[in-house]
Amino acid sequence: MVISIWRYSHLVLAISSSIFLGIASITGIILAFEPIYHAIQPYKAEDMERISVAETLEMLDGKYLEVLELKVDSDNFVQASVIGQDGESSTIYINPLTAEKIGEPQEKKAIFRFATNLHRSLFLKSPGRFFVGLVSFLLLLIAITGIILVARRQGGLKRWFTRVNKDTSGQYYHVVLGRIFLVPVIIIAGTGVYLSLEKFGLLPEAEISHQTVLAPTTKGNSAVASGPSVLKQIRLKEVRTILFPFSDNEEDYYQLELKDREILVHQYKGTVISEVEYPLIMLASRLSLAWHTGRGSVLWSAVLLASCIAIVFFMISGFAMTLRRRKHTVRLKTEAADPGKCEYVVLVGSETGSTFNMAKVLQKALIALGKSVYLSELNDYENFDRVKHLIVLTATYGHGDAPSNAQKFVEKFQATTIANPMSFSVVGLGSLAYPNYCQFAIEVDQLLGKHPKLKQALPLYKINNQSFEAFKDWSDKWAKALGLQLRLKNPGSPASTKKTTEFVVVERTEVNPDDTFLLKLKPTSNLSFSSGDLIAIKPGGNEVDRFYSIAKTDDEILLSIKKHSNGYCSRYLSGLEQGQEISAWIKPNTEFHFPSKTPEVILISNGTGIAPFLGMINNGLGATKTHLFWGGRNETSLEIYKDYIHSARHRGQLSFVFEAYSQSGLEKHYVQDLVCREADLIAKSLENGGVIMICGSVAMQKEVVRVLETISKKRLNVPLSQFLNRGKIKMDCY
Numbered sequence: 001m002v003i004s005i006w007r008y009s010h011l012v013l014a015i016s017s018s019i020f021l022g023i024a025s026i027t028g029i030i031l032a033f034e035p036i037y038h039a040i041q042p043y044k045a046e047d048m049e050r051i052s053v054a055e056t057l058e059m060l061d062g063k064y065l066e067v068l069e070l071k072v073d074s075d076n077f078v079q080a081s082v083i084g085q086d087g088e089s090s091t092i093y094i095n096p097l098t099a100e101k102i103g104e105p106q107e108k109k110a111i112f113r114f115a116t117n118l119h120r121s122l123f124l125k126s127p128g129r130f131f132v133g134l135v136s137f138l139l140l141l142i143a144i145t146g147i148i149l150v151a152r153r154q155g156g157l158k159r160w161f162t163r164v165n166k167d168t169s170g171q172y173y174h175v176v177l178g179r180i181f182l183v184p185v186i187i188i189a190g191t192g193v194y195l196s197l198e199k200f201g202l203l204p205e206a207e208i209s210h211q212t213v214l215a216p217t218t219k220g221n222s223a224v225a226s227g228p229s230v231l232k233q234i235r236l237k238e239v240r241t242i243l244f245p246f247s248d249n250e251e252d253y254y255q256l257e258l259k260d261r262e263i264l265v266h267q268y269k270g271t272v273i274s275e276v277e278y279p280l281i282m283l284a285s286r287l288s289l290a291w292h293t294g295r296g297s298v299l300w301s302a303v304l305l306a307s308c309i310a311i312v313f314f315m316i317s318g319f320a321m322t323l324r325r326r327k328h329t330v331r332l333k334t335e336a337a338d339p340g341k342c343e344y345v346v347l348v349g350s351e352t353g354s355t356f357n358m359a360k361v362l363q364k365a366l367i368a369l370g371k372s373v374y375l376s377e378l379n380d381y382e383n384f385d386r387v388k389h390l391i392v393l394t395a396t397y398g399h400g401d402a403p404s405n406a407q408k409f410v411e412k413f414q415a416t417t418i419a420n421p422m423s424f425s426v427v428g429l430g431s432l433a434y435p436n437y438c439q440f441a442i443e444v445d446q447l448l449g450k451h452p453k454l455k456q457a458l459p460l461y462k463i464n465n466q467s468f469e470a471f472k473d474w475s476d477k478w479a480k481a482l483g484l485q486l487r488l489k490n491p492g493s494p495a496s497t498k499k500t501t502e503f504v505v506v507e508r509t510e511v512n513p514d515d516t517f518l519l520k521l522k523p524t525s526n527l528s529f530s531s532g533d534l535i536a537i538k539p540g541g542n543e544v545d546r547f548y549s550i551a552k553t554d555d556e557i558l559l560s561i562k563k564h565s566n567g568y569c570s571r572y573l574s575g576l577e578q579g580q581e582i583s584a585w586i587k588p589n590t591e592f593h594f595p596s597k598t599p600e601v602i603l604i605s606n607g608t609g610i611a612p613f614l615g616m617i618n619n620g621l622g623a624t625k626t627h628l629f630w631g632g633r634n635e636t637s638l639e640i641y642k643d644y645i646h647s648a649r650h651r652g653q654l655s656f657v658f659e660a661y662s663q664s665g666l667e668k669h670y671v672q673d674l675v676c677r678e679a680d681l682i683a684k685s686l687e688n689g690g691v692i693m694i695c696g697s698v699a700m701q702k703e704v705v706r707v708l709e710t711i712s713k714k715r716l717n718v719p720l721s722q723f724l725n726r727g728k729i730k731m732d733c734y
């Protein structure tokens, strides 16, 4: 519940300020260029730490009839208001060593003038300034609610910088960039609020009052030329403004606004008549202005520029995420069947909506079998009288909590009387990267399991990272338990518009007794790819891309393919001849590349899952100690891979190969048994920063992960999620 309150606040704040925030960010992007443009003008004075005020004043004295004011700006441009020998007054940039004119201040560019007015007051004067101040305050609140959301998402403030799990790209970058730009955005918003409060006089007045002490009359040379003067000690670097004495009268003095204080200096003696340190409020104002505008620092201006772009991105990605979430609920409302007449009920617990995609695939497949299906959210649970089968698909959020559309489920379920018996099956959608993997699904499964009228059709099935293959595996098992001929259609990867490349068949092995064969392809044009990437093939006008994990060997692609009797693509590929060409495209899968700076890598696979590893162990980087675990039916199953394994062993790239056979000899051995047996090796490797890569069937993945979880907890005293989070366990299973 808590997470949705914060998300709701985050969203409401963003929506309520969206138009003004959008304007402020876009004009902020333009205005960030102003200090950069100013800084690159050729008026910057060097050696400001060395040149004394007295030196510059002396040069000015000799060159101009009168000097009224001198200013040093944050880019070290020295600007003087002078009356020249011809009696003309002007404001010029000077070289402080010679007092020569080097240029003239330019008028603010029209684009910056326009952007400043819009940014500050939306061209609405005081009401506009008020809105902009309010928007800054809302931005501050958005940033604060953002901190809470990210902290909750990551599992606490301490885990702030741990890896972000990728749900959708928009969501991923919203969080990743949110973490990076949090501090600058808070500074922009905070200083914006401060400047607005100042503008409306809501802050204490910053007044400086000198108690002028009249010095005794001492006619003579000005302070610049005579005796020891404080002006000789003050460097130009410390100066903001110097106001020159109004007349020769002794009671007129130099007024120096320095960086930290203001002083009045006797124009003849060069002594300090009065000195006042700036009040804190004045320093805060100056700092706010500098931080808000980026004046005086190209680097900070660049940060402000990037932050304003990031705010625009946050707005777009944030709204896209909300629309995505809403899309599913709105559609459900319009498509809802009558639950009172349905035999199957599919209830979904989802925060971002992805789980609905799976639920809809299931609904479609059941409808194709002529079944009546009601699909809804877990919060819509009610007394389903005619329902015979209940299926719950639910994600987990926060610290093992229910997603927001499932938070009322437990209460509603407990308050409802179930009259007729039902079968039930719970599918947990979660991420192994969280310590409470599928926790809410576990609780729902236990709750349903305790009800006398409910009969479990299948034990709780957990799915990592929305794996459709795993969902299909569940559906096969569930359908078998219910005696249904269910066929799920993968909605993902529809006919892609990706540009394909031609590949020529270099070699194809015969199909072995396990119905597996190797296919070697060579791209006909220059193509960059790595072992672990995926090749997408769509034979003969078929609508869906089929993905195969690739091994890169000598710039060629090696695939290990299982021929399925009903598999359109695998049957097509098994019939290819040497020299034939096929069209395909490469999908980079950087998360599953061989790690570069790792002391040890353990590769775990079964069946055709060995494919990317065949390339990785022959990649020419012998520095990493590498072990290969592989499970197949029997010794002959390994035959087609033997050459690649031998060559890696021969080159010293592969330390150990552990094999498990399920149909050889009396005892069945599986990869997870090997992993369990080699627990020492696994634990040491994880402890020393090693990486484990898993590729193959989801069933194998589930078992291997279970064993790894035990090893991690028992031997290393940490949950496996910690290694997953740090990218120390990489998985690509199907």
Ligand SMILES: Cc1cc2nc3c(=O)[nH]c(=O)nc-3n(C[C@H](O)[C@H](O)[C@H](O)COP(=O)(O)O)c2cc1C
Pocket: 152, 153, 154, 167, 349, 350, 351, 352, 353, 354, 355, 356, 395, 396, 397, 398, 399, 400, 401, 403, 429, 430, 431, 432, 434, 435, 436, 437, 438, 439, 465, 466
């Ligand atoms: C903020 C946040 C917290 C999560 N917490 C957990 C968790 O505790 N346990 C878990 O198994 N998965 C957790 N997940 C992963 C989601 O349950 C998983 O991505 C799920 O597939 C999302 O489904 P949905 O998109 O339908 O909401 C979390 C994800 C996010 C973004």
